[in-house]
Amino acid sequence: MPKGGIGSNDYIVTEATRLREILSRAEMLAHRLKGRDGHAVLRLLKLRDALETEFSEREEMGMDLGPERTRLETIDNILHTRAPVVVRALREAGGIEHYREEIGAPESHWWWYVDREVRENRRRSLIRTSTIVAIVLVVVLGGNALLDHFYGLSDQEKAAREFTNVAEQAMMEMDYDAAIVQYEAARDIMPELADVQASLGALYEVSGREEESDEAFASLRSLCPDEITYEMQLAQAYQQVGELEFAVLHADNAVRIDGANAEAIFLRGSMHESLGNVDQAIDDFTLASELAIDQDEDALYVLAKTRLGMLMQGGSGIGGAFGF
Numbered sequence: 001m002p003k004g005g006i007g008s009n010d011y012i013v014t015e016a017t018r019l020r021e022i023l024s025r026a027e028m029l030a031h032r033l034k035g036r037d038g039h040a041v042l043r044l045l046k047l048r049d050a051l052e053t054e055f056s057e058r059e060e061m062g063m064d065l066g067p068e069r070t071r072l073e074t075i076d077n078i079l080h081t082r083a084p085v086v087v088r089a090l091r092e093a094g095g096i097e098h099y100r101e102e103i104g105a106p107e108s109h110w111w112w113y114v115d116r117e118v119r120e121n122r123r124r125s126l127i128r129t130s131t132i133v134a135i136v137l138v139v140v141l142g143g144n145a146l147l148d149h150f151y152g153l154s155d156q157e158k159a160a161r162e163f164t165n166v167a168e169q170a171m172m173e174m175d176y177d178a179a180i181v182q183y184e185a186a187r188d189i190m191p192e193l194a195d196v197q198a199s200l201g202a203l204y205e206v207s208g209r210e211e212e213s214d215e216a217f218a219s220l221r222s223l224c225p226d227e228i229t230y231e232m233q234l235a236q237a238y239q240q241v242g243e244l245e246f247a248v249l250h251a252d253n254a255v256r257i258d259g260a261n262a263e264a265i266f267l268r269g270s271m272h273e274s275l276g277n278v279d280q281a282i283d284d285f286t287l288a289s290e291l292a293i294d295q296d297e298d299a300l301y302v303l304a305k306t307r308l309g310m311l312m313q314g315g316s317g318i319g320g321a322f323g324f
Contacts, residue, residue: 016058016063018054019051019054019055019058019065019068020068022047022050022051022054023051023068023071023072023075025047026044026047026048026051026075027071027074027075029041029043029044029047030044030074030075030078030079031078033078033082033085033086033089034085034089037089038089038090038091038093038094039093040089041085041086041089041090041093042090042093042099044079045086045099045111045112046103048075048079048109048111049103049105049109051072051075052109055068055069055072076111079111079114080114080117080276081244081275081276082242082244083114083115083117083118083242084118084174084241084242085242085243086111086114087114087115087118087174088174088176088206088242091174096112096114096115097115099112100112100113115174118174118242119172119173119174156189156190157190157193159189160186160189160190160193160196161186163182163183163185163186163189164182164183164186164193164195164196166182167179167180167182167183167186167199170182171240171241174242176203176206176207176241177207179199179203180200180203180204180207183196183199183200183203184200187200191219192223194220194223194224194229194233195233195236195237197216197217197219197220197223198216198217198220198233198234198236198237199237199240200212200213200216201213201214201216201217201220201234201237202234202237202238202240202241202243203241204216206241206243217234220233220234227257228254228257228258228261228264231250231251231253231254231257231264232250232251232254232263232264232267234246234250235247235248235249235250235251235254235267235268235271236267238250239270239271239274244271244274244275245275247271247274248268248271248272248275251264251267251268251270251271252268254267254268255268260291261291262287262288262289262291262292262295262297262300262304263288263297263300265284265287265288265291266284266285266288266292266300266303266304266307268284269281269282269283269284269285269288269304269307270307272284273307273311278311281307281311282308282311282312285304285305285307285308285311286304286308288300288304289301289304289305289308292304
């Protein structure tokens with residue numbers, strides 16, 4: 001019997017109430033997850049530690065925690081989906097590696113190791129993108145396009161792209177400060193590069209540099225020939241910094257502007273794929289491939305069919321992805 005003479009039923013109710021209170025605090029922090037508040041993210045991860053213990057102890061007591069387990073799964077899904085935000089926020093507060101070593105987090109507490117997940121996802125994304133680009137250049141444009149793609153740039157653009165290449169590598173490592181420096185160097189050479197302005201706008205925003213973000217996005221808008229191009233640039237920029245909900249939002253805006261725009265639909269599919277929304281991604285890649293072939297967009301058709309094939313095979317490879 002518990003100390004203090006409390007009856008077993010009262011004790012169970014008290015313990016369940018404590019578990020739900022911790023869940024509520026964790027839910028509040030998860031739904032307000034921001035890349036600028038490392039201390040709030042740190043509290044969330046520590047609450048997740050506490051929940052692991054609470055669930056283990058309560059379930060050993062025979063408590064039915066079905067509804068609470070569903071709430072916990074929602075928190076975990078947010079932590080997985082917004083892992084880049086978690087890593088970025090803790091970098092500014094000392095680094096996730098520092099904190100997990102400080103508390104001695106076991107590897108079973110995966111939430112302290114999401115930086116590994118983020119790095120691996122970005123590595124796979126880079127490999128997938130590079131493979132698909134190579135396929136399009138070879139299959140659709142022909143071997144000579146490879147030379148044109150890499151060597152057909154002006155000296156000015158070559159210089160700018162050297163900086164963007166370094167910036168993209170920094171983005172893979174989630175070193176946003178270094179990425180900003182490199183994108184700024186590219187912008188100084190060629191301020192008319194819309195993708196550079198978009199990337200800077202998103203990077204400034206997640207770094208809390210709102211005035212500079214507004215300026216970059218204003219420049220982006222002036223460079224885009226229409227609203228759909230602007231929305232698509234925003235979608236790609238937000239995806240790059242791990243703000244996937246915003247990425248999907250802007251991709252969806254582009255599709256609403258023109259529901260027959262194969263490129264916008266393909267882009268939205270890419271965002272859904274990043275979020276793990278496989279069914280939505282398959283639907284978008286399927287529609288994009290159908291529209292692309294009708295509109296004689298051969299390169300986009302290959303891209304859509306490749307991504308669709310990879311998804312249908314569970315991302316295991318590109319063989320059989322085309323179905324010509």
